[in-house]
Amino acid sequence: MNVSTNIKIDEDMKYHKIPDETIRRMPMYLRALSLLEQDACQTISSRQLAQQLHLNPPQIRKDLSYFGAFGKRGIGYPVQSTVQQIRKILKLDGTQSAALIGAGRLGTAIAAYPGFSVFGFEVASIFDIAPKKIGKKIGAMTVEDAADLDTLKKRKIRLAILAVPAEAAQSCAEALVQAGVKGILNLSPSCLAVPRRVKVVTIDIAMALGVLPYYM
Template sequence: MYFRALVFLEKNQKDYISSSELAEFVHIKPPQIRKDFSYFGAFGTKGIGYDIKNLINEIQSILKLDSPQKAALIGAGKLGTALCLFPGFKAYGFEISAIFDKDPDKIGKKIGNTTIEDVATVDSLTQRNIKLAILAVPANTAQSTTAELVQAGITGILNLSPCYLDVPPDVKVVTIDIAMELGALPYYI
Protein backbone atom coordinates (compact mmCIF):
# COMPACT_ATOMS: atom_id res chain seq x y z
CA MET A 1 0.00 0.00 0.00
CA TYR A 2 2.85 2.38 0.84
CA PHE A 3 4.54 1.47 -2.42
CA ARG A 4 1.42 2.13 -4.48
CA ALA A 5 0.77 5.46 -2.76
CA LEU A 6 4.37 6.60 -3.16
CA VAL A 7 4.49 5.67 -6.85
CA PHE A 8 1.27 7.62 -7.33
CA LEU A 9 2.70 10.66 -5.50
CA GLU A 10 5.95 10.50 -7.45
CA LYS A 11 3.99 10.54 -10.73
CA ASN A 12 2.32 13.69 -9.46
CA GLN A 13 5.71 15.39 -9.23
CA LYS A 14 6.04 15.26 -5.47
CA ASP A 15 9.56 14.83 -4.04
CA TYR A 16 8.90 14.75 -0.29
CA ILE A 17 5.99 13.72 1.90
CA SER A 18 5.27 13.94 5.62
CA SER A 19 3.85 10.97 7.51
CA SER A 20 0.61 12.89 8.05
CA GLU A 21 0.18 13.58 4.33
CA LEU A 22 0.87 9.93 3.55
CA ALA A 23 -1.58 8.91 6.29
CA GLU A 24 -4.41 10.52 4.32
CA PHE A 25 -3.61 8.33 1.32
CA VAL A 26 -3.23 4.99 3.00
CA HIS A 27 -5.65 5.44 5.92
CA ILE A 28 -3.01 4.47 8.46
CA LYS A 29 -2.18 6.72 11.41
CA PRO A 30 1.06 8.81 11.18
CA PRO A 31 2.76 7.17 14.22
CA GLN A 32 2.23 3.72 12.64
CA ILE A 33 3.74 4.95 9.36
CA ARG A 34 6.78 6.36 11.18
CA LYS A 35 7.16 3.10 13.09
CA ASP A 36 6.88 1.00 9.91
CA PHE A 37 9.42 3.10 8.03
CA SER A 38 11.83 3.14 10.97
CA TYR A 39 12.10 -0.68 10.66
CA PHE A 40 14.13 -0.25 7.51
CA GLY A 41 15.92 2.86 8.65
CA ALA A 42 13.91 5.47 6.79
CA PHE A 43 13.67 8.62 8.87
CA GLY A 44 12.02 11.78 7.62
CA THR A 45 13.68 15.17 7.90
CA LYS A 46 11.91 17.64 10.19
CA GLY A 47 9.93 20.20 8.18
CA ILE A 48 10.66 18.38 4.87
CA GLY A 49 9.37 14.84 5.36
CA TYR A 50 10.42 11.66 3.62
CA ASP A 51 12.26 11.51 0.31
CA ILE A 52 9.70 9.75 -1.91
CA LYS A 53 12.15 8.36 -4.47
CA ASN A 54 14.32 6.94 -1.72
CA LEU A 55 11.33 5.31 0.02
CA ILE A 56 10.18 3.75 -3.26
CA ASN A 57 13.61 2.22 -3.81
CA GLU A 58 13.73 0.87 -0.26
CA ILE A 59 10.28 -0.70 -0.40
CA GLN A 60 10.85 -2.04 -3.91
CA SER A 61 13.95 -3.80 -2.69
CA ILE A 62 12.24 -5.20 0.43
CA LEU A 63 9.33 -6.54 -1.62
CA LYS A 64 11.75 -7.95 -4.22
CA LEU A 65 10.13 -5.82 -6.88
CA ASP A 66 13.48 -4.35 -7.96
CA SER A 67 14.11 -6.94 -10.65
CA PRO A 68 11.71 -8.06 -13.42
CA GLN A 69 9.45 -10.98 -12.48
CA LYS A 70 8.05 -13.49 -14.94
CA ALA A 71 4.53 -14.79 -14.35
CA ALA A 72 2.40 -17.44 -16.04
CA LEU A 73 -1.30 -16.94 -16.72
CA ILE A 74 -3.47 -20.02 -16.37
CA GLY A 75 -6.83 -19.65 -18.11
CA ALA A 76 -7.19 -17.57 -21.26
CA GLY A 77 -10.88 -16.81 -20.82
CA LYS A 78 -12.32 -13.29 -20.77
CA LEU A 79 -10.83 -12.37 -17.40
CA GLY A 80 -7.45 -13.95 -18.17
CA THR A 81 -7.24 -12.17 -21.52
CA ALA A 82 -8.15 -8.85 -19.93
CA LEU A 83 -5.45 -9.33 -17.28
CA CYS A 84 -2.89 -10.32 -19.88
CA LEU A 85 -3.38 -7.05 -21.73
CA PHE A 86 -3.59 -5.00 -18.54
CA PRO A 87 -0.82 -2.37 -18.56
CA GLY A 88 -0.73 -2.05 -14.74
CA PHE A 89 1.53 -5.07 -14.14
CA LYS A 90 4.52 -3.31 -15.68
CA ALA A 91 4.71 -0.74 -12.86
CA TYR A 92 5.62 -3.62 -10.55
CA GLY A 93 8.07 -5.19 -13.00
CA PHE A 94 5.82 -8.11 -13.96
CA GLU A 95 5.81 -9.73 -17.35
CA ILE A 96 3.29 -12.41 -18.30
CA SER A 97 5.62 -14.65 -20.24
CA ALA A 98 3.52 -17.82 -20.51
CA ILE A 99 -0.20 -18.47 -21.02
CA PHE A 100 -1.95 -21.81 -20.63
CA ASP A 101 -5.46 -23.00 -21.42
CA LYS A 102 -7.14 -26.36 -21.96
CA ASP A 103 -9.36 -25.28 -24.87
CA PRO A 104 -7.97 -26.75 -28.16
CA ASP A 105 -9.46 -23.76 -30.02
CA LYS A 106 -7.31 -21.39 -28.00
CA ILE A 107 -4.05 -23.34 -27.86
CA GLY A 108 -1.60 -21.97 -30.45
CA LYS A 109 -3.35 -18.59 -30.69
CA LYS A 110 -1.76 -15.46 -29.26
CA ILE A 111 -2.67 -12.86 -26.67
CA GLY A 112 -0.45 -9.87 -27.34
CA ASN A 113 2.87 -11.49 -28.26
CA THR A 114 2.46 -14.61 -26.14
CA THR A 115 1.25 -17.92 -27.57
CA ILE A 116 -1.32 -19.90 -25.60
CA GLU A 117 0.03 -23.31 -24.61
CA ASP A 118 -1.74 -26.51 -23.60
CA VAL A 119 -2.31 -26.56 -19.84
CA ALA A 120 -1.33 -30.24 -19.95
CA THR A 121 2.25 -29.02 -20.52
CA VAL A 122 2.29 -26.71 -17.52
CA ASP A 123 5.19 -28.74 -16.07
CA SER A 124 7.45 -26.95 -18.58
CA LEU A 125 7.41 -24.02 -16.12
CA THR A 126 10.03 -25.84 -14.05
CA GLN A 127 12.63 -25.38 -16.81
CA ARG A 128 11.58 -21.81 -17.55
CA ASN A 129 12.26 -20.45 -14.08
CA ILE A 130 8.72 -19.08 -13.64
CA LYS A 131 7.67 -19.11 -9.99
CA LEU A 132 4.55 -16.93 -10.16
CA ALA A 133 1.15 -17.85 -11.59
CA ILE A 134 -2.07 -15.95 -12.10
CA LEU A 135 -4.94 -18.40 -11.82
CA ALA A 136 -8.02 -17.40 -13.83
CA VAL A 137 -9.79 -20.74 -14.27
CA PRO A 138 -13.31 -21.75 -13.18
CA ALA A 139 -13.70 -22.62 -9.48
CA ASN A 140 -14.27 -26.32 -10.23
CA THR A 141 -10.82 -26.82 -11.81
CA ALA A 142 -8.90 -24.37 -9.61
CA GLN A 143 -7.72 -26.91 -7.05
CA SER A 144 -6.53 -29.55 -9.54
CA THR A 145 -4.76 -26.89 -11.63
CA THR A 146 -3.11 -25.56 -8.46
CA ALA A 147 -1.77 -29.01 -7.64
CA GLU A 148 -0.15 -29.14 -11.11
CA LEU A 149 1.31 -25.67 -10.69
CA VAL A 150 2.83 -26.57 -7.34
CA GLN A 151 4.26 -29.70 -8.95
CA ALA A 152 5.80 -27.47 -11.64
CA GLY A 153 7.60 -25.37 -9.03
CA ILE A 154 5.20 -22.42 -8.72
CA THR A 155 5.51 -20.86 -5.25
CA GLY A 156 3.32 -17.76 -5.60
CA ILE A 157 -0.27 -17.80 -6.89
CA LEU A 158 -2.60 -14.89 -7.51
CA ASN A 159 -5.96 -16.64 -7.36
CA LEU A 160 -8.88 -15.04 -9.15
CA SER A 161 -11.15 -18.09 -8.84
CA PRO A 162 -13.78 -17.63 -6.12
CA CYS A 163 -12.58 -20.58 -4.04
CA TYR A 164 -10.09 -21.71 -1.44
CA LEU A 165 -6.88 -23.33 -2.57
CA ASP A 166 -5.15 -25.99 -0.58
CA VAL A 167 -1.37 -25.58 -0.99
CA PRO A 168 1.79 -26.67 0.85
CA PRO A 169 3.03 -24.20 3.49
CA ASP A 170 5.85 -22.91 1.26
CA VAL A 171 3.42 -21.74 -1.43
CA LYS A 172 1.87 -18.30 -0.99
CA VAL A 173 -1.63 -17.63 -2.33
CA VAL A 174 -3.31 -14.24 -2.63
CA THR A 175 -7.00 -14.48 -3.54
CA ILE A 176 -8.94 -11.67 -5.18
CA ASP A 177 -12.66 -12.29 -4.92
CA ILE A 178 -14.25 -9.49 -6.91
CA ALA A 179 -17.81 -10.50 -6.02
CA MET A 180 -16.97 -10.56 -2.31
CA GLU A 181 -15.51 -7.06 -2.52
CA LEU A 182 -18.67 -5.81 -4.22
CA GLY A 183 -20.59 -7.65 -1.50
CA ALA A 184 -19.12 -5.31 1.11
CA LEU A 185 -20.78 -2.26 -0.43
CA PRO A 186 -24.57 -2.62 0.13
CA TYR A 187 -24.03 -2.26 3.87
CA TYR A 188 -22.91 1.33 3.29
CA ILE A 189 -25.25 2.56 0.57
Protein backbone atom coordinates (compact mmCIF):
# COMPACT_ATOMS: atom_id res chain seq x y z
CA MET A 1 0.00 0.00 0.00
CA ASN A 2 2.81 2.40 0.79
CA VAL A 3 5.40 3.89 -1.52
CA SER A 4 8.79 2.23 -1.68
CA THR A 5 10.56 5.56 -2.14
CA ASN A 6 9.56 6.61 1.32
CA ILE A 7 11.13 3.54 2.81
CA LYS A 8 14.27 3.93 0.75
CA ILE A 9 14.69 7.55 1.77
CA ASP A 10 14.14 6.55 5.36
CA GLU A 11 16.86 3.94 5.17
CA ASP A 12 19.33 6.02 3.21
CA MET A 13 19.05 9.12 5.32
CA LYS A 14 18.75 7.17 8.54
CA TYR A 15 15.59 9.08 9.19
CA HIS A 16 14.26 8.95 12.71
CA LYS A 17 11.16 10.70 13.86
CA ILE A 18 12.43 12.76 16.74
CA PRO A 19 10.22 12.55 19.83
CA ASP A 20 8.49 15.74 20.88
CA GLU A 21 9.70 15.10 24.39
CA THR A 22 13.26 15.19 23.13
CA ILE A 23 12.64 18.56 21.48
CA ARG A 24 11.08 19.81 24.68
CA ARG A 25 14.26 18.93 26.59
CA MET A 26 16.70 20.43 24.10
CA PRO A 27 16.36 23.99 25.46
CA MET A 28 17.20 22.57 28.90
CA TYR A 29 20.43 21.19 27.54
CA LEU A 30 21.13 24.41 25.71
CA ARG A 31 20.69 26.52 28.81
CA ALA A 32 22.77 24.25 31.03
CA LEU A 33 25.56 24.02 28.46
CA SER A 34 25.52 27.78 27.89
CA LEU A 35 26.09 28.32 31.61
CA LEU A 36 28.96 25.81 31.55
CA GLU A 37 30.41 27.61 28.55
CA GLN A 38 30.42 30.86 30.51
CA ASP A 39 32.29 29.07 33.29
CA ALA A 40 34.94 28.11 30.74
CA CYS A 41 34.05 24.43 31.10
CA GLN A 42 35.49 22.47 28.18
CA THR A 43 33.63 19.17 28.33
CA ILE A 44 30.85 17.55 30.35
CA SER A 45 29.72 13.96 30.63
CA SER A 46 26.12 12.85 30.37
CA ARG A 47 26.36 11.77 34.00
CA GLN A 48 27.36 15.20 35.24
CA LEU A 49 24.75 16.93 33.12
CA ALA A 50 22.08 14.50 34.27
CA GLN A 51 22.93 15.27 37.87
CA GLN A 52 22.40 18.98 37.26
CA LEU A 53 19.11 18.54 35.43
CA HIS A 54 17.70 15.64 37.45
CA LEU A 55 17.58 13.32 34.49
CA ASN A 56 19.09 9.94 33.66
CA PRO A 57 22.33 9.86 31.71
CA PRO A 58 21.05 7.53 28.95
CA GLN A 59 18.17 9.91 28.38
CA ILE A 60 20.54 12.73 27.58
CA ARG A 61 22.75 10.55 25.39
CA LYS A 62 19.80 9.28 23.40
CA ASP A 63 18.31 12.73 23.01
CA LEU A 64 21.54 14.18 21.67
CA SER A 65 22.29 11.15 19.50
CA TYR A 66 19.10 11.73 17.50
CA PHE A 67 20.94 14.64 15.91
CA GLY A 68 24.35 13.05 15.49
CA ALA A 69 27.32 11.94 17.55
CA PHE A 70 28.39 15.04 19.42
CA GLY A 71 30.28 13.39 22.23
CA LYS A 72 33.62 11.64 22.54
CA ARG A 73 33.79 8.27 24.24
CA GLY A 74 35.80 8.32 27.41
CA ILE A 75 35.55 12.12 27.53
CA GLY A 76 32.04 13.46 27.29
CA TYR A 77 30.51 16.26 25.25
CA PRO A 78 32.51 19.31 24.14
CA VAL A 79 30.55 22.17 25.64
CA GLN A 80 31.14 24.90 23.08
CA SER A 81 30.48 22.97 19.90
CA THR A 82 27.49 21.17 21.37
CA VAL A 83 25.96 24.53 22.25
CA GLN A 84 26.41 25.58 18.64
CA GLN A 85 24.91 22.33 17.37
CA ILE A 86 21.82 22.64 19.56
CA ARG A 87 21.38 26.26 18.52
CA LYS A 88 21.38 25.12 14.90
CA ILE A 89 18.99 22.25 15.58
CA LEU A 90 16.48 24.47 17.36
CA LYS A 91 16.99 27.22 14.76
CA LEU A 92 18.16 29.51 17.50
CA ASP A 93 21.37 30.63 15.80
CA GLY A 94 21.06 34.33 15.18
CA THR A 95 18.56 36.60 16.89
CA GLN A 96 14.89 35.68 16.96
CA SER A 97 12.59 38.69 17.11
CA ALA A 98 9.28 38.27 18.87
CA ALA A 99 6.25 40.51 19.18
CA LEU A 100 4.62 40.88 22.56
CA ILE A 101 0.86 41.33 22.61
CA GLY A 102 -0.54 42.79 25.80
CA ALA A 103 1.06 45.58 27.81
CA GLY A 104 -0.57 44.77 31.12
CA ARG A 105 1.25 43.67 34.24
CA LEU A 106 2.23 40.30 32.80
CA GLY A 107 3.23 41.79 29.45
CA THR A 108 5.38 44.39 31.19
CA ALA A 109 7.09 41.68 33.22
CA ILE A 110 7.73 39.63 30.08
CA ALA A 111 9.14 42.66 28.25
CA ALA A 112 11.74 43.13 30.96
CA TYR A 113 12.51 39.45 31.43
CA PRO A 114 16.24 38.89 30.98
CA GLY A 115 15.96 35.12 30.47
CA PHE A 116 15.19 35.21 26.76
CA SER A 117 18.66 36.22 25.67
CA VAL A 118 20.19 32.78 26.38
CA PHE A 119 18.17 31.50 23.45
CA GLY A 120 18.73 34.56 21.29
CA PHE A 121 15.22 35.92 21.63
CA GLU A 122 14.44 39.59 21.79
CA VAL A 123 11.11 41.28 22.28
CA ALA A 124 11.10 43.58 19.28
CA SER A 125 7.75 45.30 19.69
CA ILE A 126 4.80 45.55 22.06
CA PHE A 127 1.13 45.87 21.13
CA ASP A 128 -2.02 46.60 23.08
CA ILE A 129 -5.60 47.38 22.26
CA ALA A 130 -6.26 49.89 25.07
CA PRO A 131 -5.93 53.53 23.88
CA LYS A 132 -4.55 54.45 27.30
CA LYS A 133 -1.58 52.15 26.84
CA ILE A 134 -0.80 52.88 23.20
CA GLY A 135 2.14 55.26 22.95
CA LYS A 136 3.33 54.46 26.45
CA LYS A 137 6.99 53.60 26.91
CA ILE A 138 8.00 50.20 28.26
CA GLY A 139 11.75 50.01 28.58
CA ALA A 140 13.09 51.27 25.26
CA MET A 141 9.93 50.35 23.36
CA THR A 142 6.72 52.19 22.62
CA VAL A 143 3.41 50.35 22.84
CA GLU A 144 1.80 50.11 19.42
CA ASP A 145 -1.84 49.77 18.46
CA ALA A 146 -2.90 46.13 18.17
CA ALA A 147 -4.92 47.15 15.11
CA ASP A 148 -1.57 47.49 13.34
CA LEU A 149 -0.53 43.90 13.92
CA ASP A 150 -0.32 43.37 10.17
CA THR A 151 2.91 45.39 10.11
CA LEU A 152 4.58 42.30 11.55
CA LYS A 153 4.58 40.82 8.07
CA LYS A 154 6.75 43.64 6.71
CA ARG A 155 9.03 43.45 9.71
CA LYS A 156 9.34 39.71 9.20
CA ILE A 157 8.48 38.92 12.80
CA ARG A 158 7.16 35.40 12.88
CA LEU A 159 7.06 34.80 16.63
CA ALA A 160 4.59 36.21 19.14
CA ILE A 161 4.05 36.13 22.90
CA LEU A 162 0.40 36.47 23.81
CA ALA A 163 -0.13 38.08 27.22
CA VAL A 164 -3.75 39.17 26.98
CA PRO A 165 -6.88 38.12 28.92
CA ALA A 166 -8.43 34.81 27.90
CA GLU A 167 -11.41 36.53 26.26
CA ALA A 168 -9.14 38.39 23.83
CA ALA A 169 -6.73 35.54 23.10
CA GLN A 170 -8.53 33.85 20.21
CA SER A 171 -9.12 37.03 18.22
CA CYS A 172 -5.53 38.13 18.82
CA ALA A 173 -4.29 34.75 17.66
CA GLU A 174 -6.27 35.08 14.45
CA ALA A 175 -4.83 38.53 13.81
CA LEU A 176 -1.35 37.14 14.41
CA VAL A 177 -1.89 34.28 11.99
CA GLN A 178 -3.15 36.80 9.45
CA ALA A 179 0.02 38.80 10.01
CA GLY A 180 2.14 35.77 9.08
CA VAL A 181 3.15 34.71 12.56
CA LYS A 182 4.25 31.07 12.64
CA GLY A 183 4.70 30.44 16.37
CA ILE A 184 2.73 31.67 19.38
CA LEU A 185 3.55 31.42 23.05
CA ASN A 186 0.13 31.68 24.68
CA LEU A 187 0.20 32.81 28.29
CA SER A 188 -3.56 32.99 28.72
CA PRO A 189 -5.76 30.20 30.05
CA SER A 190 -7.39 29.50 26.71
CA CYS A 191 -7.26 26.88 24.01
CA LEU A 192 -6.37 28.58 20.74
CA ALA A 193 -7.69 27.37 17.40
CA VAL A 194 -5.13 28.05 14.66
CA PRO A 195 -4.20 26.52 11.29
CA ARG A 196 -2.06 23.43 11.62
CA ARG A 197 0.97 25.17 10.13
CA VAL A 198 1.11 27.49 13.16
CA LYS A 199 2.67 26.12 16.32
CA VAL A 200 1.17 27.13 19.65
CA VAL A 201 2.59 26.48 23.09
CA THR A 202 0.32 27.38 25.97
CA ILE A 203 1.50 28.13 29.47
CA ASP A 204 -1.31 28.24 31.97
CA ILE A 205 0.05 29.28 35.33
CA ALA A 206 -3.08 28.60 37.36
CA MET A 207 -3.42 25.16 35.80
CA ALA A 208 0.15 24.29 36.72
CA LEU A 209 -0.60 25.34 40.28
CA GLY A 210 -3.81 23.31 40.13
CA VAL A 211 -2.06 19.95 40.21
CA LEU A 212 0.05 20.65 43.29
CA PRO A 213 -2.49 19.95 46.06
CA TYR A 214 -3.20 16.53 44.55
CA TYR A 215 0.37 15.46 45.20
CA MET A 216 0.58 16.95 48.70
